[in-house]
Amino acid sequence: MxxxxxxxxxxxxxxxxxxxxxxxxxxxxxxxxxxxxxxxxxxxxxxxxxxxxxxxxxxxxxxxxxxxxxxxxxxxxxxxxxxxxxxxxxxxxxxxxxxxxxxxxxxxxxxxxKGAKLTDRLMVNTDLVGKLSVPFAGIVNKLNNTKPVRVILENFMGIDRRAKLPPINSQTLVDWYKENRKPVKGENGKIVLFSTCLFNYNYLEKGIALLRVLEKNDLWVEIPEVQCCGIPFFDVGDIDTSIQKAKHNIKVLKSYVSAGYDIVVPVPTCALQIKYEYPLLLPDDPDVKLVSEKVFDVHEYLWKLKEKGRLNQDFRVSMGNIAYHIPCHLKSLNVGYRAVALMRLIPNTKVRLIERCSGHDGTFGVKKQTFDMAYKVGSKLFEDINSTKADLVVSDCPLSSNQIEMATGIKVLHPIEVLYRAYNF
Ligand code: SF4
Ligand code: SF4
Ligand code: SF4
Incomplete structure (x- = not known):
């Protein structure tokens, strides 16, 4: 096709x-x-x-x-x-x-x-887990780091006790934006932010940096209540739920595309799912093509502004030496490495690329039966990061970042957080 x-x-x-x-x-x-x-x-x-x-x-x-x-x-x-x-x-x-x-x-x-275990089905339901956890973020984050809870999670959910679980936001990114939206003219365009479960439920800090960078570039941003892109359900083969999520998201996104909005996605995996898997899941839906053609990786989108001379390049703080991990799904997305090009615009900033798989990719990195295999896949990347003399380690993929942090103890930033720091808000 x-x-x-x-x-x-x-x-x-x-x-x-x-x-x-x-x-x-x-x-x-x-x-x-x-x-x-x-x-x-x-x-x-x-x-x-x-x-x-x-x-x-x-x-x-x-x-x-x-x-x-x-x-x-x-x-x-x-x-x-x-x-x-x-x-x-x-x-x-x-x-x-x-x-x-x-x-x-x-x-x-x-x-x-043959179906799938209830626990495996729960593990891939990122929307449900996110919605249930956010109101109790403080206690969930504390408990997730205690040994008794990890033993229970390992025995009943099959989550390896050594795996680093993503933190839970105390507030969703969608709710944060409702309260903290800044006025912009939107002269550089209107975009829908596909918030992604990872930014919405797990990495508020990255989401705030993202929204501030978009506002700084005079983009009018809406964040509709979309659902998870549906890719985690591929892990258990539950394609019907993936199709259901795709249908919902296409309906929501199509209404914005019809009103002239572009769709911007901060995580390559989610962009890949909407752009290249939705057409396979909904082959008879003409709206899918309309939507998928308007999906952009966030750095791809900012680079388009740069090419039009519209990117705000008022970077005030140099970022030194950056080690940048290229996520596998970004390579699949086929849009080049625009995050690298953007970070190289920051004065006195050098970016070195590391092209190795982290081995995470959803549940593979956290399940007891695959944890060791995932770690082995990522081991060369971890060695590279450990031996780097970089000032910052950066990756677009929050799950890879999580895996790198678990294995090396080094904090990993999203490229958008690097731009945010360089603007010196
Ligand atoms: S790929 Fe993105 S939208 Fe899909 S489940 Fe993961 S974070 Fe959510
Ligand atoms: S081993 Fe890899 S490159 Fe060779 S045919 Fe199979 S998928 Fe293709
Ligand atoms: S390289 Fe291995 S894990 Fe990755 S898509 Fe191919 S078969 Fe699957």
Missing amino acids: DIGGTKDFEFNIRDPKFLDEQALWEEAKRVYSKCKDCRMCVTYCPSFPALFDAVDRHDDDVQKLSKEELALPLELCFHCKQCYFKCPYTPPHEWRIDFPHLSLRYKVWKFKN
Whole structure:
């Protein structure tokens, strides 16, 4: 399917064989037969070593793989998408390799046939967890750092006790903005901020910096009550809930797009979901294309202002040496590294890029059964960060930041917080 002329995926929920078990294993064997001869992705994640070990055990013959051996690589995929944007054989290549969507198809099939544990379903319900936790943020944040509660969470929810849980905001970003909105003329445009669960429920500080930077650039900002983008439900294969979230968000966002607003998103994963996954989830909805074409990564949007000579470049404080982690999903978004370009506008500021996966990607980084694998995936990144002499460590992805902070003890800022500090409000 062609989306906006830039992305093409091997994932068609309208295919009558989409949920057919035999067709699923046949497709897995087809993809595996190419991957086993290529093996380029062996270091990215646990999926490929699991696949190649199984193939090697069966004399290089994918036809001999058992169902369990076919399923394991798909089960272990945490959808970082590295193997998609680095693979030379993705659509429109005739081999049409799309490993992350094959994994998603498997998880959807599994959920339809076997369901998922209630605790796993709760863990991915970021809206529900956020809404229930915010009114009790003080106590929740305290309890989440106590050993007895972590033992309970590990035993009953499967959340590894070593995982760093994101903090809970004492107020949602949406509510904070209602009380603290500053008057602007909006001469640089009207935008809808897709607030994201992570900014709305977990990282108020980052959200405040974001809104102040947008106001400083004379952008008129509205924050409607959208829902989670729906990507966490991919982890358990609950595609129906993802579709439900997509429908709600498209309806809300379409009304703003029709009124001339652009949509700005501060987290690459959420932008990726709206821009490139919603068209696959709602293939018959013409509004999806209208909305997805108006979705911008926040730094991409600010850089557009720079190109028009409209960016406020009144940066007053230098930021020194910055180590910048490039999130995998930002690479998938295909909009370049505009955060880097923006930070390099700050006087006496140098930015070094670190291109390594943090291994987090949703529940994979916190679940007991995958915590060690996730940590191993991120270990090279953690070593790099630990050895850096940088003054600041920066990443656009709050979950990667959380993972880096857990492993290194070094605080990680969002690029927008760097701009906020440089403006010296
Ligand atoms: S996904 Fe593509 S690049 Fe990676 S191992 Fe398979 S064929 Fe090779
Ligand atoms: S998307 Fe990431 S986790 Fe999934 S198979 Fe590809 S590299 Fe591995
Ligand atoms: S990707 Fe963004 S919107 Fe989606 S669940 Fe995560 S934070 Fe929320």
